[in-house]
Amino acid sequence: MRTLLAASGGGHLTQLVNLRDRLPFEVGEVTWFTMDTPQSRSMLAGESVLFAHPAPPRDWRAVLANRRLAGAAFRRVGFDAAVSTGASIALSALPVSLAHGAATYYIESAARVEGPSLTGRLLSALPGMHTACQYRTWGDRRWSYAGSVFDCFEPGPRASTDEIASAVVTLGSQEGYPFDRLVSALHEAIPRGADVLWQTGATPTAHLGIDGRPAVPASVLESAMASADVVVAHAGVGSALSALLAGRHPVLVPRRSSLGEHVDDHQAQIAGELAERGLATRCSPEELDLEVLLDAASRTIVRSEDPPPLEL
Numbered sequence: 001m002r003t004l005l006a007a008s009g010g011g012h013l014t015q016l017v018n019l020r021d022r023l024p025f026e027v028g029e030v031t032w033f034t035m036d037t038p039q040s041r042s043m044l045a046g047e048s049v050l051f052a053h054p055a056p057p058r059d060w061r062a063v064l065a066n067r068r069l070a071g072a073a074f075r076r077v078g079f080d081a082a083v084s085t086g087a088s089i090a091l092s093a094l095p096v097s098l099a100h101g102a103a104t105y106y107i108e109s110a111a112r113v114e115g116p117s118l119t120g121r122l123l124s125a126l127p128g129m130h131t132a133c134q135y136r137t138w139g140d141r142r143w144s145y146a147g148s149v150f151d152c153f154e155p156g157p158r159a160s161t162d163e164i165a166s167a168v169v170t171l172g173s174q175e176g177y178p179f180d181r182l183v184s185a186l187h188e189a190i191p192r193g194a195d196v197l198w199q200t201g202a203t204p205t206a207h208l209g210i211d212g213r214p215a216v217p218a219s220v221l222e223s224a225m226a227s228a229d230v231v232v233a234h235a236g237v238g239s240a241l242s243a244l245l246a247g248r249h250p251v252l253v254p255r256r257s258s259l260g261e262h263v264d265d266h267q268a269q270i271a272g273e274l275a276e277r278g279l280a281t282r283c284s285p286e287e288l289d290l291e292v293l294l295d296a297a298s299r300t301i302v303r304s305e306d307p308p309p310l311e312l
Contacts, residue, residue, distance in 0.1 A: 001028030002077055004102075006070070006084040006093040008055065009035045010172055011237030012109060015149050016085045017043055018241060019107065022147070022310045023083065031077065033070060033093055037173065039238075042217040055088040056175065057263055058118075066092035074100045085109055087119050098128050105130045105312050110149050111237045113269035114138060132312055135273075146310045149237075153244045155278040156300035161229065164191050164293050168228045168243075170199040172236045173215045178203040179234055179261055182253050183210065185285035186232060189293060197224045222246050230297040235267035235282075240274060249299035251292060252280045 005027070007016040013034050020027065029048075034040045036051040050073055055062035070093040073079075082097035083105045084090035090106055097104040106129060108120045115138050116124065116131075124131045124142055132146035139145035167190055171179050180203060187208050190196060198205060199221060200212030216224075225231050225246035233239035235252040243250035252271040255261035274280035281296045 001026055001080045003027040003030050004033055004070075004073070004077075004079045004082040004093060004097065005030055006033040006082060006089045008087045008089045009037050009039055010174065011111060011239070011241065012086045012089070013040060013043065014238040014241045015107075015110060016083070018149055018152065018245075019085070019310060022307060024309045024312055025081070027081070031073065031079070033066075033073070033089060035089075038215045038217040039173070042219045052089055052092070055092075057088070059088070063088050063091045067096060070096040074102075081105070083107065086117060090119050090123060094123055094129065095126060098126060103130070104128065105132065107146055107310070107312075108133045108143070109237060110134045110273075111266045111270050113266070113273050116143065130312055132310070144311065146312055147308055149241065150244075150274065150277060150279065152304050152307045153277075153279055153301050154304055155249070156247070156302040158298050159300060161294055161297040164194050164229050164290070164297060166195040166228045167293070168197045168199070168221070168225050168231045170216075170221060170231070170233045170239045170242070171201040171203055172234055172239055173199075173201050174262075175202050177201075177255070177260070177262055179253075179255055180204075181259070181261075181285040182232075182234065182288075183208065183212075185253075185288040189288045189290055191290065197221075197228070218242070230293050232288075232293070235271040235274075237270055240270065240280060244279060244301050247301050249296050249301055250280050251283050251288070251296045253283055253285055253288070 007013040032049045052066045081103040133143045134148040198212040199216045205212035231243040231248045231250040235254040254267035254271045271282040275282040
């Protein structure tokens with residue numbers, strides 16, 4: 001098998017990396033198709049990677065430009081299968097895969113708790129497309145339930161914690177969507193003198209005296225999470241997964257579209273799902289205080305020993 005694994009950056013890529021070993025077929029020779037970011041270079045080091053053009057949400061010109069890249073790759077390599085977890089990269093790569101007669105799978109992001117994304121709705125209308133979701137609640141004849149990327153984790157034992165000496169704050173790297181409310185709340189809630197890694201994306205922090213970093217390589221971020229007392233993140237799938245992989249029970253703070261913090265409110269769904277599984281604490285910026293941070297710091301996450309394969 002020669003398999004193309006295609007995903008936009010952030011949570012889409014993190015999901016596909018962690019679902020790869022649960023695919024129900026031998027992927028063989030793999031080529032990744034994603035954006036060139038510190039995350040992808042760190043996460044896919046040593047892999048065969050085709051870097052896509054930057055593709056902001058709903059930028060159709062970028063979708064078409066990346067479709068041309070995908071077409072050239074299919075003609076050059078002749079892939080037997082293609083799998084994507086979204087978002088715009090899926091619109092670029094998967095129709096090309098179908099046109100070349102390859103087995104083609106779209107796994108809807110775990111961010112979509114109540115139904116498919118726009119990408120998913122468009123792709124599900126294509127003949128021959130295999131579409132799968134990560135929630136039983138909305139699986140149907142068109143969308144088979146495949147299992148969840150979160151099936152790999154479960155709550156671990158609690159530990160005694162009486163201080164926050166170190167923390168990781170991660171807000172993702174999506175351009176154009178600052179999250180000032182969360183940064184301001186954490187500036188007050190995190191004890192003075194704590195060692196904090198601030199990965200702040202598009203959120204300005206200089207006025208608060210915070211040394212924010214727009215992007216941090218995945219390896220650096222995950223290492224910092226593993227040693228931190230607590231992780232606080234926007235409720236993006238990628239940030240949540242990174243915390244879980246580091247064994248941390250994150251405090252997840254959903255962005256709100258009505259305040260210009262994201263394009264929609266799917267982060268509230270993600271935070272709710274993970275809180276229900278006992279894998280995270282859902283919190284608003286107004287609710288954040290030291291007590292919330294200490295409670296999350298006392299909780300741990302462990303990997304499931306034998307997660308089931310995906311059902312595609």
